[in-house]
Amino acid sequence: MAEWHYIGNYGQIGPIGDAQVRELISVGGITPDTLVWRPGLSEWVRAKDLPELASQFPQPIVPPVPSTPPGYSPAPRPDQAPLAYGPRRSRLATGVLQLFLPGVGRMYAGYVGLGVAQLIVAVATCGYGALWSFIDGILILTGNVQTDGEGRPFRD
Numbered sequence: 001m002a003e004w005h006y007i008g009n010y011g012q013i014g015p016i017g018d019a020q021v022r023e024l025i026s027v028g029g030i031t032p033d034t035l036v037w038r039p040g041l042s043e044w045v046r047a048k049d050l051p052e053l054a055s056q057f058p059q060p061i062v063p064p065v066p067s068t069p070p071g072y073s074p075a076p077r078p079d080q081a082p083l084a085y086g087p088r089r090s091r092l093a094t095g096v097l098q099l100f101l102p103g104v105g106r107m108y109a110g111y112v113g114l115g116v117a118q119l120i121v122a123v124a125t126c127g128y129g130a131l132w133s134f135i136d137g138i139l140i141l142t143g144n145v146q147t148d149g150e151g152r153p154f155r156d
Helices: 018-027 091-100 104-108 112-124 130-141
Strands: 004-008 011-016 035-037
Touching: 004 018, 011 018, 091 104, 091 130, 104 112, 104 130, 112 130
Parallel strands: none
Antiparallel strands: 004 011, 004 035
């Protein structure tokens, strides 16, 4: 029985036995890129580079390539496709909203989680946290924020 060591989320862990290593691999605690070591190895190696561990990782299932039905034309590539989700958002409107209403500009731009966080910080700090939103509004207006929450460039 080998004594294994590995580097997990909480640092170096070990020694553990072969059965524990197999169990950790099965639940994803040890991935192919996890660094492992055991006596007999000169240095830490990735688990996928050791034959005795590499064979234990589940092999990805690759679906077969479907045949193309007659008359089918593939969708355009993302760099060729027109914007599909409506008009682009205004940089000016986003920035001004962000300056005067904490988080609302970010929500308007599609960054709902960030906007809600800015609003909560502003309320929880009795207005002092609104400085975050104010600086963010300036960054939006000066062009340091390039895209909205859906990855589309702002309309100037």
